[in-house]
Amino acid sequence: MDKLLIRGGGRLAGTLKVSGAKNAALPILAATLLSEETTKICNLPHLHDITTMIELMGCLGVGLTLDEKMSIEVDGATVRNSRAPYELVKTMRASILVLGPLLTRFGHAEVSFPGGCAIGSRPVDLHLKAMEAMGATIDIEDGYIKAQCNGRLHGADINFATVTVGGTENALMAAVLAEGKTTIRNAAREPEVVDLAQCLVKMGALIDGIGSSTLEIEGVDRLHGCEYSVMPDRIEAGTYLVAAAATGGRLRLEGAQPHHLDIVLEKLRDAGAEVSFGDDWIELDMRGRRPKAVDITTAPYPGFPTDMQAQFTALNTIAQGVGRVTETVFENRLVQTHEMNRMGADIVIDGNSALIRGCAVLRGAPVMASDLRASASLVIAGLVAEGETLVDRIYHIDRGYECIEEKLQSLGADIRRLS
Numbered sequence: 001m002d003k004l005l006i007r008g009g010g011r012l013a014g015t016l017k018v019s020g021a022k023n024a025a026l027p028i029l030a031a032t033l034l035s036e037e038t039t040k041i042c043n044l045p046h047l048h049d050i051t052t053m054i055e056l057m058g059c060l061g062v063g064l065t066l067d068e069k070m071s072i073e074v075d076g077a078t079v080r081n082s083r084a085p086y087e088l089v090k091t092m093r094a095s096i097l098v099l100g101p102l103l104t105r106f107g108h109a110e111v112s113f114p115g116g117c118a119i120g121s122r123p124v125d126l127h128l129k130a131m132e133a134m135g136a137t138i139d140i141e142d143g144y145i146k147a148q149c150n151g152r153l154h155g156a157d158i159n160f161a162t163v164t165v166g167g168t169e170n171a172l173m174a175a176v177l178a179e180g181k182t183t184i185r186n187a188a189r190e191p192e193v194v195d196l197a198q199c200l201v202k203m204g205a206l207i208d209g210i211g212s213s214t215l216e217i218e219g220v221d222r223l224h225g226c227e228y229s230v231m232p233d234r235i236e237a238g239t240y241l242v243a244a245a246a247t248g249g250r251l252r253l254e255g256a257q258p259h260h261l262d263i264v265l266e267k268l269r270d271a272g273a274e275v276s277f278g279d280d281w282i283e284l285d286m287r288g289r290r291p292k293a294v295d296i297t298t299a300p301y302p303g304f305p306t307d308m309q310a311q312f313t314a315l316n317t318i319a320q321g322v323g324r325v326t327e328t329v330f331e332n333r334l335v336q337t338h339e340m341n342r343m344g345a346d347i348v349i350d351g352n353s354a355l356i357r358g359c360a361v362l363r364g365a366p367v368m369a370s371d372l373r374a375s376a377s378l379v380i381a382g383l384v385a386e387g388e389t390l391v392d393r394i395y396h397i398d399r400g401y402e403c404i405e406e407k408l409q410s411l412g413a414d415i416r417r418l419s
Helices: 022-034 048-059 093-106 125-133 165-175 191-202 234-246 258-270 306-317 337-341 372-384 404-410
Strands: 003-007 013-017 038-042 063-066 072-075 108-112 137-141 144-148 157-159 181-185 206-208 214-218 227-229 250-254 274-278 281-285 322-326 346-350 353-357 366-368 388-392 414-418
Touching: 003 372, 013 404, 022 038, 022 048, 022 072, 022 093, 022 165, 022 191, 048 063, 048 093, 093 108, 093 125, 093 144, 093 165, 125 137, 125 144, 125 157, 125 165, 165 181, 165 191, 165 214, 191 206, 191 227, 234 250, 234 258, 234 281, 234 306, 234 372, 258 274, 258 281, 306 322, 306 337, 306 346, 306 353, 306 372, 337 346, 337 366, 337 372, 366 372, 372 388, 372 404, 372 414, 404 414
Parallel strands: 013 250, 038 227, 157 181, 366 388
Antiparallel strands: 003 388, 003 414, 038 072, 063 072, 108 144, 137 144, 181 214, 206 214, 250 281, 274 281, 322 353, 346 353
16 A cells, blocks of 8 residues: 655745646536536546546546546447446445436436545535435435436435535436426526536526525536536645645746635635635745644634635644634544644644644654545644655545645655555
8 A cells, every 4th residue: 555755844945736636527427427428527626536437437437538638528429327436436435426417318327425534524425415306216225326317307406405516416416307397496506617617608508696605507408528627726835835834935826716725725825825826826924934823713614614624624734823623514523633642733623613723743654644634734734854764555545636746856855656
C-alpha cells in the first residue's frame, strides 16, 4: 500500500494549474447517459474516482474514447445494461448518480448501495424519495436499489428536508427527461451543481433558477450531445492555498475561479495572508509569517465548505492563538485531529467542535488517513512539521488530488511516494 514520506519545514513557493473538479466531473459523466448522441467532456482530472466512473459506464455498455488530454467522448447510443454492480460502486459514493439518468431514460435501474469515505451518515433516502415523487417504484433487494417506472417519470414538487448535493443532482438529471414540470426546493447551490445544470442546458434541458435554492425543470423528450469543459476544482485550489499559508509561503494558482472560494479567501486573509485575484487566477503570499488562528463553521454553499474544514484544522495547529472549528455537515469529520495530536498538536474535541491551541512546531510522526480531506490535512501537517511524517492509506488522497506529490514537489516540498 502506497505511503507519502514528507520532510517538513520548508516554505511552498511557485505556480500551479488547477485541475478539473472531481465533484463536478462525476455527475457530468453520469449525465452523458441521458443522451443517445455523442457527448465530449473536457478538463477531467486524472483521478481514481474518475477512472472508476469510466469503468462503471463501460460496464453499462457506453462507448468511450479517452484522449491524452483527459477529454472523453461518450457514445450514449450503445448503453445495453442498467445495472451498476457492487464491485465498482462499493469504492465510490458518486456511483449513485447513475440512478436518475438510467431510470429516466430507460425506465429501470439497479444500483448497488454506494461506498466512499467513512465520514459519517450520508443516507441515499433523499435520492430515493425524489425518484418516488416522480413516479418510480423502489425496492431494496440484496444490497441493490431496484427502481422502475411505468412509462416516463412525471414532474413533481420535490422539497428536500435537508440540503443534499447528490440528491439534488440525481433529481435534476431524472427531471430533465420526465414528463411535465419538476420543482426542486431547498436544492443544493454548490458550484458543482451549477456546473452540472449548465452542462444539461447545453444538452438541451430546460432549467430555471440555476444557482438558487429552487430549480424548475420542464421535461423534454430527448437530449442531444454537446462539448463541455468541467469547472476547476475549488477544493484542490483551496487545499494548496492553505498549504502555502501554513508554511509561510506564496502561491499563484492559474485556472482558478475566485468567486467559488469567497469565504475560503476571507478566512485566509483573517489568517494573515495577502490575497489577490483576477478572473482566472489567485495569488497568496504569507511573506514568511506564521498564520493566525481562525474560527470556522461548516455549512452548505455559500457557507464554509465541509471539504475545506480539515485543511484549516491543520493550519490552526501551528497558528498563533486559539481557533475553534465546528463541523455541522458530517458527524465524523473531525477524526483526523487524533492523528494531528500524535504530531504534537493541541486539539480538544467538544461534540462537533475542535478547540485548537496553536503550537510553535509540530513533529513528524507516522499517521494514517481516514478519508480524502483528512489525508490532505495530514499532508499539510507534515509539510509544517519538523522531521519526517509518513502518511499511510493514501489511496484516499488519490481519489481527489491529481498527482499531489508532484505538484507539491514543484513548489519546493520534500515529499515522495513510497510503494
